[in-house]
Amino acid sequence: xCSVNEEGAEVFEVLKPIEPxxxxxxxxxxxDGNVVLQKKFVYCKTCFVPMVTHKFRATVGKSKxxxxxxxxxxxxxGSQSSVSxxxxxxxxxxxxxxxxxxxxxxxxxxDESVLHDYPLxxxxxxxxxxxxxGLTYHIxxxxxxxxxxxxxNKDTNVDQxxxxxxxxxxxxxxxxxxxxxxxxxxxxxITKLADLLKCTRIMTAENEHxxxxxxxxxxxxxxxxxxxxxxxxxxxxxxNNNTSLVxxxxxxxxxxxxxxxxxxxxxxDDFMHSNFLTATSEDExxxxxxxxxxxxxxxxxxxxxxxxxxxxxxxSEKTSAIAYCLLCQGIMEVNVSPSSAMEATKYSKYVSLMxxxxxxxxxxxxxxxETNEKNCNGCKCRNKQDLKEKIIESLCYACTHIIQELESLxxxxxxxxxxxxxxxxxxKMEEQIKDFLL
Amino acid sequence: MEKGLNITTEFTSxxxxxxxxxxxxxxxxxxxxxxxxxxxxLFWIKDNILVDKDKCDLFMKGNTVRPGIIVAVxxxxxxxxxxxxxxxxxxxxxxxxxxxxxx
Ligand SMILES: [Zn+2]
Ligand SMILES: [Zn+2]
Numbered sequence: 001x002c003s004v005n006e007e008g009a010e011v012f013e014v015l016k017p018i019e020p021x022x023x024x025x026x027x028x029x030x031x032d033g034n035v036v037l038q039k040k041f042v043y044c045k046t047c048f049v050p051m052v053t054h055k056f057r058a059t060v061g062k063s064k065x066x067x068x069x070x071x072x073x074x075x076x077x078g079s080q081s082s083v084s085x086x087x088x089x090x091x092x093x094x095x096x097x098x099x100x101x102x103x104x105x106x107x108x109x110x111d112e113s114v115l116h117d118y119p120l121x122x123x124x125x126x127x128x129x130x131x132x133x134g135l136t137y138h139i140x141x142x143x144x145x146x147x148x149x150x151x152x153n154k155d156t157n158v159d160q161x162x163x164x165x166x167x168x169x170x171x172x173x174x175x176x177x178x179x180x181x182x183x184x185x186x187x188x189x190i191t192k193l194a195d196l197l198k199c200t201r202i203m204t205a206e207n208e209h210x211x212x213x214x215x216x217x218x219x220x221x222x223x224x225x226x227x228x229x230x231x232x233x234x235x236x237x238x239x240n241n242n243t244s245l246v247x248x249x250x251x252x253x254x255x256x257x258x259x260x261x262x263x264x265x266x267x268x269d270d271f272m273h274s275n276f277l278t279a280t281s282e283d284e285x286x287x288x289x290x291x292x293x294x295x296x297x298x299x300x301x302x303x304x305x306x307x308x309x310x311x312x313x314x315x316s317e318k319t320s321a322i323a324y325c326l327l328c329q330g331i332m333e334v335n336v337s338p339s340s341a342m343e344a345t346k347y348s349k350y351v352s353l354m355x356x357x358x359x360x361x362x363x364x365x366x367x368x369x370e371t372n373e374k375n376c377n378g379c380k381c382r383n384k385q386d387l388k389e390k391i392i393e394s395l396c397y398a399c400t401h402i403i404q405e406l407e408s409l410x411x412x413x414x415x416x417x418x419x420x421x422x423x424x425x426x427x428k429m430e431e432q433i434k435d436f437l438l
Numbered sequence: 439m440e441k442g443l444n445i446t447t448e449f450t451s452x453x454x455x456x457x458x459x460x461x462x463x464x465x466x467x468x469x470x471x472x473x474x475x476x477x478x479x480l481f482w483i484k485d486n487i488l489v490d491k492d493k494c495d496l497f498m499k500g501n502t503v504r505p506g507i508i509v510a511v512x513x514x515x516x517x518x519x520x521x522x523x524x525x526x527x528x529x530x531x532x533x534x535x536x537x538x539x540x541x
Contacts, residue, residue, distance in 0.1 A: 209537060213539065291538060299505045
């Protein structure tokens with residue numbers, strides 16, 4: 001199926017048998033069906049909801065991901081997937097003893113209204129929803145979560161941080177990078193809040209469909225080595241100082257359709273949850289192009305998503321990685337072999353810049369050449385440019401694209417800048433004492 | 439004497455952005471010679487309640503819904519009802535759910 005071109009797809013279509021759908025539920029064989037999954041499996045409402053819940057519980061229960069009484073940060077964005085996750089957890093907490101979920105959920109909503117136009121009463125409605133469930137919850141402004149350590153304090157004025165955050169995104173003209181940056185900052189915010197709220201597990205609501213699109217987009221963005229981090233069931237956040245923080249994706253075995261009908265049958269109201277790609281054209285970003293590609297295939301080949309997803313699962317991270325990106329905390333390629341795609345990109349960029357001269361110089365010399373060119377003596381831009389170049393050394397391939405577009409680094413969260421300065425100082429020190437070391 | 443059809447259309451999971459941020463729309467479909475089908479309804483929605491006509495391709499593709507949008511009539515999958523060919527009945531509740539990310 002991977003090599004389907006237009007003609008190929010047509011041939012496939014003709015061969016597709018046109019079988020009339022069974023109208024009765026395949027489980028109870030009595031009730032009329034309500035939902036069709038993968039164009040062939042028919043379920044009635046009564047059998048469908050437990051089936052979906054069971055899949056969720058099976059994923060959570062797998063290999064004892066969560067311990068009894070453990071604090072779990074449940075991230076609710078307002079999307080249909082996330083309100084369904086909340087409902088499943090709440091239902092799980094109500095069940096009789098032996099089936100009851102035994103962890104302690106802490107519900108989190110990050111208010112991103114600084115970046116997107118949301119209805120004014122959205123936060124109020126989210127609050128009402130959380131109150132109804134009666135679970136511990138926190139509603140935090142996005143900019144506070146990105147920039148402040150005491151972001152749980154609601155009285156802090158966040159205006160200046162709102163400006164900083166908006167600045168970053170205004171600086172990025174490319175939708176692909178904007179969306180990528182948003183994902184990374186969200187992740188940072190969630191990790192920080194988990195820490196502050198003393199949670200050792202994070203649950204997010206991505207479904208199979210979303211993760212498949214993320215998988216393919218990641219490859220296109222040059223985040224191939226970070227795939228298992230971004231789509232895995234349980235991912236240990238190794239970059240975090242206390243190594244026990246694990247992100248769990250309990251909805252990853254559910255399809256988008258299963259979740260939509262779960263929400264419909266349980267009358268779950270979802271909320272506006274925008275990103276930079278909301279209502280944008282499909283040609284403007286890698287992520288949307290990928291989404292269309294997957295969705296269009298899915299129309300005729302109902303197993304497209306699960307095929308992509310199962311393939312992605314087979315990709316596992318290389319254990320040799322020791323460096324983590326300063327911005328996205330993803331695995332960084334260090335000491336890449338000269339034949340890697342990354343080096344090839346570098347080389348082709350270099351050749352197109354230098355022309356025939358390139359053939360005479362080796363790639364190593366290129367580095368020196370580059371630094372010589374960039375040292376524009378004595379002008380003011382130098383320091384800033386310097387820090388930018390230095391910080392890029394601590395970033396993964398995909399994140400360098402984001403940072404390169406930023407006019408100034410001042411709007412980045414301070415902890416990133418501080419960490420970089422720390423690293424540079426350490427490097428300098430190492431340089432200085434190098435001669436004294438045996 | 440037969441009058442138009444009273445139905446409810448609902449747009450959720452981000453689709454409401456295209457409809458003035460309102461999810462539920464109670465509408466009356468005018469009387470026609472041929473019975474109303476879901477296929478006809480799509481075009482009627484496009485002409486009558488879709489706010490920004492330029493964004494039509496976020497709702498429709500060709501003569502059907504854009505891939506990634508789920509359609510249910512009274513909580514029943516339209517795939518079980520003959521999809522575009524389904525004949526709409528009075529008081530039907532027709533739901534359009536987007537599975538696209540961020541709407
Ligand atoms: Zn049944
Ligand atoms: Zn990175």
